Amino acid sequence: MPQSSIDIIIPSYNGRRLLTKHLPQVIKHSSYLNKIIVVDNGSTDGTVDWLAEKYPEIQVVRNKTNLGFTIPINQGVAASRSEFFVLLNNDVRPGKDYLKNILSFFHDDKVFAVSFNEAESSWPQISWDGKIQFTRGEDKSSPRFSPWGSGGSAIFRRTIWDKIGGFNPIYSPYYWEDIDIGYRAWKMGYKVIWDNHSSVFHEHESTASKLNQTYVSEIKQRNELIFNWLNITDKDLVREHRRWLLRHTLTHPGYFKIVFLALIHFLLHKTKLKFTLTDREVLSNVNRPLGKVLDLSIILVTYKSEDTIVQLLDSLKRSVAGYSFEVIVVDNNSIDRSADLSEKHKLKPKVIRNKENLGFSKAVNRGLKEASGEYILLLNPDTLPVGLAIKRLLDFAKAHPDMGAVAPALLDLDGAVQPSCFRFPTIWNAIRRDFFGCKNCFGKYYPGKRTTQVDIAVFAAFLTPTQVMKRIGGLDERYFLYYEDIEYCRQLKKLNLPVYFYPAPKVKHIHGASGNFASHLQSPLLASSKVYYGPLYARLLHAALWFGHKWQVILRRRRFRD
Numbered sequence: 001m002p003q004s005s006i007d008i009i010i011p012s013y014n015g016r017r018l019l020t021k022h023l024p025q026v027i028k029h030s031s032y033l034n035k036i037i038v039v040d041n042g043s044t045d046g047t048v049d050w051l052a053e054k055y056p057e058i059q060v061v062r063n064k065t066n067l068g069f070t071i072p073i074n075q076g077v078a079a080s081r082s083e084f085f086v087l088l089n090n091d092v093r094p095g096k097d098y099l100k101n102i103l104s105f106f107h108d109d110k111v112f113a114v115s116f117n118e119a120e121s122s123w124p125q126i127s128w129d130g131k132i133q134f135t136r137g138e139d140k141s142s143p144r145f146s147p148w149g150s151g152g153s154a155i156f157r158r159t160i161w162d163k164i165g166g167f168n169p170i171y172s173p174y175y176w177e178d179i180d181i182g183y184r185a186w187k188m189g190y191k192v193i194w195d196n197h198s199s200v201f202h203e204h205e206s207t208a209s210k211l212n213q214t215y216v217s218e219i220k221q222r223n224e225l226i227f228n229w230l231n232i233t234d235k236d237l238v239r240e241h242r243r244w245l246l247r248h249t250l251t252h253p254g255y256f257k258i259v260f261l262a263l264i265h266f267l268l269h270k271t272k273l274k275f276t277l278t279d280r281e282v283l284s285n286v287n288r289p290l291g292k293v294l295d296l297s298i299i300l301v302t303y304k305s306e307d308t309i310v311q312l313l314d315s316l317k318r319s320v321a322g323y324s325f326e327v328i329v330v331d332n333n334s335i336d337r338s339a340d341l342s343e344k345h346k347l348k349p350k351v352i353r354n355k356e357n358l359g360f361s362k363a364v365n366r367g368l369k370e371a372s373g374e375y376i377l378l379l380n381p382d383t384l385p386v387g388l389a390i391k392r393l394l395d396f397a398k399a400h401p402d403m404g405a406v407a408p409a410l411l412d413l414d415g416a417v418q419p420s421c422f423r424f425p426t427i428w429n430a431i432r433r434d435f436f437g438c439k440n441c442f443g444k445y446y447p448g449k450r451t452t453q454v455d456i457a458v459f460a461a462f463l464t465p466t467q468v469m470k471r472i473g474g475l476d477e478r479y480f481l482y483y484e485d486i487e488y489c490r491q492l493k494k495l496n497l498p499v500y501f502y503p504a505p506k507v508k509h510i511h512g513a514s515g516n517f518a519s520h521l522q523s524p525l526l527a528s529s530k531v532y533y534g535p536l537y538a539r540l541l542h543a544a545l546w547f548g549h550k551w552q553v554i555l556r557r558r559r560f561r562d
Contacts, residue, residue: 117198120202
């Protein structure tokens with residue numbers, strides 16, 4: 001791509017003070033600058049005359065009244081002639097050389113926009129929960145695919161902008177227009193990037209804070225609904241949105257006004273859009289780091305697993321179905337052929353041979369150090385994914401980037417459902433089970449046929465984001481066996497990251513019944529429970545379980561006599 005010039009477009013309303021402060025930095029640090037275009041929204045502070053006197057080279061587009069943000073940006077782009085243009089708020093100060101390497105991203109003809117790294121903000125991490133939602137991404141160490149380019153600090157490619165149609169006037173006067181155009185670009189097969197090296201500083205001093213905040217809030221919420229109605233086209237997501245809208249309106253009666261405003265505006269200004277990608281495809285593409293990052297790392301911890309490991313490895317490629325993945329086998333000093341069979345398998349997994357049995361947690365952490373996937377899937381060597389189970393887990397995870405983990409339904413070999421979830425094991429939950437008949441309060445249970453949030457899912461088949469696992473520090477190595485899943489889910493809860501039970505994908509668990517001990521007191525859980533609870537609480541819990549067990553024996557005898 002030949003060296004290109006760049007225009008900078010700055011919307012402003014009574015922003016003379018901000019322009020005085022930031023324009024010198026914009027001019028100083030903007031490489032490849034062709035011209036600056038200021039779109040003035042009927043300012044009364046002398047902005048236009050001041051610009052004519054101090055910066056006669058700056059092109060000014062004048063509006064008689066304040067038209068907000070959406071339309072003025074389109075006016076500024078229409079006044080520009082460069083292939084690339086930057087949108088900057090008047091309260092944004094660029095860092096040194098913020099544009100120096102930015103054009104290199106546009107060597108890819110599919111790149112529509114690159115968003116700058118705002119010092120006090122981050123890239124937008126989007127998820128789906130009845131509507132598109134977003135939070136600030138945490139990992140700012142490398143460029144990422146972003147759902148949109150910020151309307152206040154990003155660079156755009158004109159040819160794609162024109163093809164998409166610019167900011168949709170339906171969002172006028174402001175809010176959600178930049179989200180909309182970025183999401184539309186993705187659905188039309190283009191890309192948006194967030195660059196961690198292109199630093200800017202958003203001072204948050206704009207005149208928007210002086211507007212009527214009730215009105216601003218209503219516009220934000222109205223445009224949020226309009227965005228979902230215009231852009232979300234996957235039938236299952238549309239159904240989920242309608243259910244969310246009904247629930248939210250019934251539980252928040254004041255929201256009916258927002259729905260009414262959005263509906264009227266939507267019907268009056270609706271436009272037909274043509275898309276190439278589905279919403280789920282977009283959700284799976286954004287939020288990812290740039291570069292060759294695998295979708296999934298599958299970690300298998302083996303110990304005397306020669307009877308099942310080959311069958312599991314044989315099933316993985318078909319179950320992942322198109323996602324990029326790697327397999328890491330960590331063998332805990334098996335005395336059989338587990339490691340040898342894994343090493344010779346056609347998938348060519350990485351095989352780590354421990355010189356002794358380190359237990360489950362340490363073995364997983366050794367695998368984690370070798371993992372390069374965006375997600376980690378823990379699979380027991382005695383499991384067997386049914387059909388496209390792993391692909392469906394990944395589809396779900398990529399559509400819910402705010403999750404802590406997701407687990408499938410586990411089945412016996414005959415297809416019978418295995419209990420695979422827990423509530424957090426507390427004394428009160430034990431009492432509720434044994435004395436008050438709460439069947440699912442303590443011990444494993446099956447949550448049912450609907451996707452639901454749970455406290456704990458077992459590690460037999462368990463998918464979690466790699467960054468989340470690394471943030472927690474991997475598995476707690478104090479647990480040799482058992483309770484490591486409970487501890488990990490407790491850490492997720494502390495981070496407010498939900499654990500989902502997703503029953504659509506199914507995994508057969510050959511030896512699943514081996515963990516169903518007749519009594520908590522007789523099981524290998526006892527040693528790990530002392531680590532989890534501490535000595536005193538563990539003793540109290542064991543006492544509660546002992547009394548509960550005796551009480552259940554008494555009840556059974558009474559029922560037998562009756």
